[in-house]
Every structure is written in structure tokens, then in C-alpha cells.
Amino acid sequence: MTENQPKKKKKWYKRPKKKENTTDNVSDVKGDKNIDKQESPKKNEAIKKNEATKKNESAKKNDNDKKQEQQKSNKKSSKKPQVKVKSKSNDIKVTNPGEDKIRITPLGGMKEIGKNLNVIEYKDEMLIVDCGLSFPDDEMLGIDIVLPDMTYLIKNQHKIKGVVITHGHEDHIGAIPYLLKQINVPIYGTRLTLGLLAKKFEEHRLGNVKTVRVERNQKYHLGGFKVEFIRVSHSIPDASAIAIYTDMGTILHTGDFKIDYTPVDGQVMDLHRFAQLGEEGVLMMMADSTNSERPGSTISEQTVAKSMENAFMNAKSRIIVATFSSNVHRLQMIVNTAAKFNRKVVINGRSMLNVFAVASELGVMDVPEGILIDIKEINRYREDQLLLITTGSQGEPMAALSRMSAGDHRQLQIQEGDLVIFSASPIPGNEKTISRVINQLFERGADVIYDSVAEVHTSGHACQEELKLMHKLVKPKFFIPVHGEYRHLKQHANLAMRLGMDEENIFIMQNGDMLEFDQEECKHVGTVQAGPIFVDGLGVGDVGSIVMRDRKHLAEDGLMVVVVSMDRRESKIVAGPDIISRGFVYVRESEDLMDEAREVVQKRMNQMEEKGIREWSQLKNGIRDSLKDFLYQKTQRRPMILPIIMDV
Numbered sequence: 001m002t003e004n005q006p007k008k009k010k011k012w013y014k015r016p017k018k019k020e021n022t023t024d025n026v027s028d029v030k031g032d033k034n035i036d037k038q039e040s041p042k043k044n045e046a047i048k049k050n051e052a053t054k055k056n057e058s059a060k061k062n063d064n065d066k067k068q069e070q071q072k073s074n075k076k077s078s079k080k081p082q083v084k085v086k087s088k089s090n091d092i093k094v095t096n097p098g099e100d101k102i103r104i105t106p107l108g109g110m111k112e113i114g115k116n117l118n119v120i121e122y123k124d125e126m127l128i129v130d131c132g133l134s135f136p137d138d139e140m141l142g143i144d145i146v147l148p149d150m151t152y153l154i155k156n157q158h159k160i161k162g163v164v165i166t167h168g169h170e171d172h173i174g175a176i177p178y179l180l181k182q183i184n185v186p187i188y189g190t191r192l193t194l195g196l197l198a199k200k201f202e203e204h205r206l207g208n209v210k211t212v213r214v215e216r217n218q219k220y221h222l223g224g225f226k227v228e229f230i231r232v233s234h235s236i237p238d239a240s241a242i243a244i245y246t247d248m249g250t251i252l253h254t255g256d257f258k259i260d261y262t263p264v265d266g267q268v269m270d271l272h273r274f275a276q277l278g279e280e281g282v283l284m285m286m287a288d289s290t291n292s293e294r295p296g297s298t299i300s301e302q303t304v305a306k307s308m309e310n311a312f313m314n315a316k317s318r319i320i321v322a323t324f325s326s327n328v329h330r331l332q333m334i335v336n337t338a339a340k341f342n343r344k345v346v347i348n349g350r351s352m353l354n355v356f357a358v359a360s361e362l363g364v365m366d367v368p369e370g371i372l373i374d375i376k377e378i379n380r381y382r383e384d385q386l387l388l389i390t391t392g393s394q395g396e397p398m399a400a401l402s403r404m405s406a407g408d409h410r411q412l413q414i415q416e417g418d419l420v421i422f423s424a425s426p427i428p429g430n431e432k433t434i435s436r437v438i439n440q441l442f443e444r445g446a447d448v449i450y451d452s453v454a455e456v457h458t459s460g461h462a463c464q465e466e467l468k469l470m471h472k473l474v475k476p477k478f479f480i481p482v483h484g485e486y487r488h489l490k491q492h493a494n495l496a497m498r499l500g501m502d503e504e505n506i507f508i509m510q511n512g513d514m515l516e517f518d519q520e521e522c523k524h525v526g527t528v529q530a531g532p533i534f535v536d537g538l539g540v541g542d543v544g545s546i547v548m549r550d551r552k553h554l555a556e557d558g559l560m561v562v563v564v565s566m567d568r569r570e571s572k573i574v575a576g577p578d579i580i581s582r583g584f585v586y587v588r589e590s591e592d593l594m595d596e597a598r599e600v601v602q603k604r605m606n607q608m609e610e611k612g613i614r615e616w617s618q619l620k621n622g623i624r625d626s627l628k629d630f631l632y633q634k635t636q637r638r639p640m641i642l643p644i645i646m647d648v
């Protein structure tokens with residue numbers, strides 16, 4: 001449905017000077033722009049794109065929407081005045097900028113799980129530790145991924161000496177391509193981390209990326225900083241803690257870690273080095289808080305391997321294991337177990353195939369000759385000779401396992417007697433979808449094992465006893481709990497205090513907070529711009545809170561469009577009002593309601609005509625108000641109402 005395009009300039013009603021679009025989207029972009037102007041080049045790009053769209057569509061004019069949008073942006077700015085203040089004051093408020101002090105500014109990973117990014121500054125030089133993304137929660141309708149706001153980095157790009165990466169999980173590397181599209185900085189990481197990144201650079205068509213593959217326990221100079229990567233255990237190989245040396249003191253960032261004394265690859269975390277650092281003195285420690293609520297220790301991968309073997313032993317038919325594609329140790333262990341039980345391995349899911357390729361190529365994985373078979377070959381083997389490794393451990397609807405459980409996978413159907421093992425724990429928020437998949441699998445006759453019934457998974461993050469060991473080895477002067485929601489950060493802070501740390505030396509931070517310290521004291525000195533940047537399709541940062549609010553409104557209450565054709569000289573209705581609705585009521589069963597709604601609009605239009613109201617914005621407001629009240633009275637619902645006046 002489109003509005004007729006006016007051929008001549010209308011003179012009889014007031015028109016706003018600026019051309020506007022009828023859709024709320026564009027007004028939203030504008031609303032956001034008011035606030036985000038000069039703050040984010042990325043956003044500006046998106047805005048430019050949208051302005052171009054706006055021009056193309058400028059024939060669609062709607063003065064009322066402009067008013068609405070102004071109201072919206074006014075509302076927004078009155079709600080969040082600090083955002084505007086920030087942009088005016090060059091978006092950083094730092095008191096007492098000390099030259100000889102170290103500054104730490106997290107731009108992500110505080111009070112949230114994901115998009116980890118920390119900035120460390122000293123003597124006008126900057127170092128970035130990790131640059132990850134996070135996945136949208138249920139509220140973020142239509143959003144693909146979420147990035148940290150990197151405005152502060154872009155502004156200070158001349159100071160950045162490099163990005164050091166603790167490990168290859170998405171919440172630590174996922175935003176790097178987006179950073180590199182704007183500034184070219186060298187990336188430092190271990191073997192697998194860089195291997196996984198190389199795939200990303202390919203996907204994003206980034207050439208000319210300078211990467212430095214680091215070895216453990218060597219010092220690398222990045223400007224005045226010296227960094228050293230130290231081996232830790234985690235749910236992905238080649239994970240490291242990073243020690244950053246300055247002449248003021250040492251900063252230790254643990255990255256994600258756990259302590260596994262019997263890891264799959266036999267490479268035990270370098271506890272010795274942590275103890276040495278502790279002896280030499282660590283000024284500041286930043287440590288993983290993800291599991292700080294959990295008492296005890298994580299179980300070893302060896303324990304998981306034993307449970308897995310038990311499960312394999314009892315399986316009479318096919319075995320299907322769902323796990324995280326990045327958990328290479330787990331994949332290795334599953335392949336080893338398959339080999340032991342003479343089963344061929346089929347790998348299913350794009351990311352899983354990807355990881356197998358990268359990890360085998362780099363020698364991180366050791367896959368026995370001839371054990372892998374293609375999915376097309378499964379008919380050549382008996383059921384008890386097959387093992388399928390698949391993505392979908394989080395119940396992701398598009399992943400192979402969900403499709404199999406729903407019976408709409410092209411090549412694979414769940415059969416009576418299949419054994420399905422979830423070798424993963426639910427990421428918070430995914431419990432429901434996983435539960436649905438488990439139910440469906442049971443209904444199709446499969447047997448299902450998941451971590452609440454057997455030890456077929458272990459976390460990659462240190463529990464309390466492991467955290468205590470880290471604190472006691474490192475003995476930092478100052479401490480920032482990182483990687484976690486507020487409750488995790490708080491519990492980690494409590495744990496440090498129980499170990500005897502002074503409360504004044506522990507800092508629970510927000511994204512954007514800037515901490516400044518020397519050997520004597522550490523304090524909060526300011527705030528820089530930080531917050532989520534939504535990626536939706538090709539748009540980075542163009543979806544803001546107003547678009548999101550409209551999406552929620554549409555999703556929850558539906559839409560009603562009222563179309564009226566008017567003769568612009570006579571100011572008379574020529575056709576309509578016509579009403580189209582989506583997601584509001586089932587129209588065929590609500591004809592009376594729709595008829596009445598039309599009458600309500602008609603009546604209001606007549607009243608306005610008598611009063612001589614000709615301004616389109618007023619006409620539209622009139623339509624909207626009359627319908628809003630009527631519909632609420634009749635249905636107690638509040639759909640989004642979009643009046644459109646066509647000009648004939």
C-alpha cells in the first residue's frame with residue numbers, strides 16, 4: 001500500500017519545511033540522531049544511509065509523524081538528559097587526568113554476560129583487552145548481535161597500540177571485525193584464536209589485518225606496554241590470561257578461566273606463573289566472575305569423558321551429541337570416545353564444520369584417519385556404528401538438532417532408540433527452548449541425556465574454590481571483578497573480601513566507567529560513552545531505543561492503519577476511511593468492530609471538517625485519538641494506529 005504522490009505543491013495546509021517519511025522508522029533514526037550526533041561514526045554511517053532512503057521516499061510526506069517524532073525525541077532526551085550532556089562535553093567527563101596513572105575503562109562485560117572489552121591507558125597509550133559481542137535477549141526484537149560502543153576507541157585511535165585477545169569465544173573476538181572496519185590496529189592472540197579470527201576476516205572481507213601470533217610466557221612490546229600470555233584452562237583451547245607490565249606496576253587480566261588439573265590435551269594451566277607474578281607483585285587484577293556464585297570447583301573434563309563413555313556403552317543405536325562448536329576439547333573427547341567404540345563420526349552444522357576444519361588444520365585437534373564420514377554416507381553403516389555431532393545445544397530453532405526434533409531436517413530424522421546427549425548447559429535465557437527440544441526428542445522415541453541427569457558437561461568458568469586459589473596466588477593490590485551480571489560481580493567482590501581484601505580496593509564497575517590508579521590509590525574518575533550497539537541485518541547502530549519500542553508495541557499490540565482519501569481543494573473525504581489491521585484482531589471475525597471503527601473515524605472527520613480543521617497533522621491526531629479511545633473501550637487493547645491521508 002502506498003500513498004499517492006502529490007503532483008503539485010499543496011498550499012492550503014501547512015507543510016513542514018523538512019520532508020519527512022511516513023514510517024516510524026525514519027523518525028526514529030532521527031530521534032536517535034539527535035542524541036547520537038557526533039558520537040558514533042558507525043551510527044552516522046547508518047544515519048547517512050537512512051537519510052538517503054529518506055530522500056528517495058520524500059514523496060511520502062507526513063507532517064504529523066514529524067510532530068510525533070519530535071515528541072518522541074523530546075521524551076527520550078528528557079528521560080535521558082545525561083546522554084545529551086555527554087555529547088556536548090565531548091562525551092567524557094574526567095576529573096584530574098593524571099599523566100602518570102593507569103586508567104582502566106570497560107566498554108563491555110560489566111553487569112552483563114558478553115561483549116567483553118576493556119581499555120587500558122597509560123602515558124597517552126592505549127591497549128585493548130578483548131573485543132567481543134553478545135547475543136540479543138528476548139527484549140531485543142529482530143536484533144542479530146550486540147556490539148560494545150566503540151566510539152571512545154575510534155576517537156582515540158592514534159593512541160591504540162594493539163588489541164590483545166584472551167581466547168576465541170564470540171564474547172571476546174566477535175566485535176573485532178567491526179572495530180577493524182573503522183580503525184586498523186594489530187591483533188595479538190594465540191594460535192586457535194587467530195585461526196578463528198581469520199575465518200571472520202574472510203567473511204567480513206577484511207584484508208590487510210595485522211595479526212601477531214603470540215607464544216606463551218614471552219613478553220611482547222606494544223608501545224610502552226609489555227604483555228605476556230599465560231596458559232589457562234577454559235572451554236576452548238589456547239585460552240590465556242594476560243599480564244600487562246608497565247613501569248607503574250603489573251595488571252593481570254585472567255580472561256575466562258577455570259582450573260582443570262586433568263584437561264583433555266594434558267596442558268594444565270600455568271599456575272606456577274601466576275604464583276610467580278604474585279611474588280613479583282600485581283597492582284591490579286581483573287578476573288572472570290561468571291561462576292562466582294557457585295561453590296566448590298568445576299568438574300574436570302575427565303569426569304565428563306567418563307560419563308560420556310558410560311552413555312556410549314549403553315547405547316544400542318545411533319548417538320547424537322549436541323555441544324558448543326567452540327568447545328574443541330569436548331569435540332576431541334567425543335571423537336576419541338567414538339573411536340574407542342568404533343563409531344563413525346558425522347559432523348552437522350556450519351559452525352561445527354568450521355571449527356573442525358580450523359582446529360584440525362592448526363593441529364589443535366587430532367582426528368583419527370577415516371573416522372569422519374559425510375552425512376550422505378550414513379546409510380552405509382549400521383545404526384550402532386554412527387555418532388553425530390551437532391550444533392543446537394541451546395535449542396536454536398535453525399540449528400540441526402531443533403530441526404531434527406521437529407521432524408523437518410532434510411537428511412536426518414530422529415528414530416526410536418536414538419540416544420541424544422546434550423553436552424552443554426543452557427545459557428541463561430535458553431532454558432525454555434532447550435526444554436522444548438528435549439520434550440520433542442523424547443516424544444519421537446529418543447533417549448535424552450542432559451546435564452541435570454548426568455555429568456555430560458562441565459563449565460569453562462572457575463567456581464568459588466578456583467577463584468580463591470587465583471586470588472591467593474596473585475594477591476593483587478586492587479581488584480576488578482569482570483565478566484558477569486551484577487550479582488556475579490558482587491559475589492566475586494564478596495569472595496575477595498572474605499579472603500581478606502580491603503573493600504576499598506575492590507571496584508565493581510559499569511560499562512563506560514573509568515578507573516584511575518597508581519601504586520597508592522585507585523579511584524573512579526569519569527565516564528565515557530558506552531552502551532549496546534545493535535546489529536540488525538546490514539545495519540550497525542541504526543536501530544535505537546525508539547525503533548525497539550515500536551517493535552515491542554507492534555509485537556505486543558499489533559497495528560491498525562486508517563486510510564482516508566481527501567480532495568485537497570474541497571477538504572472533503574473522497575474515499576474511506578478504510579481500515580487495515582495486522583496482529584490486532586482476526587478481521588473476519590471482527591467485522592462489526594471494524595465497521596464501528598470506521599464510523600468512529602468518519603464521525604470525527606466530519607466534526608473536524610465542520611470546525612474547519614485542515615492541517616494534516618491535526619486531522620491525523622484526530623483520527624488517532626478517536627480510534628485509540630474507541631478500541632480501548634471495546635477491547636482493552638492499544639494497537640499502534642497509523643493514519644494515512646491520501647491526496648486526490
Ligand SMILES: [Zn+2]
Pocket residue numbers: 167169234235256460
Ligand atoms: Zn570464554
Ligand SMILES: [Zn+2]
Pocket residue numbers: 116169171172256483
Ligand atoms: Zn567469555
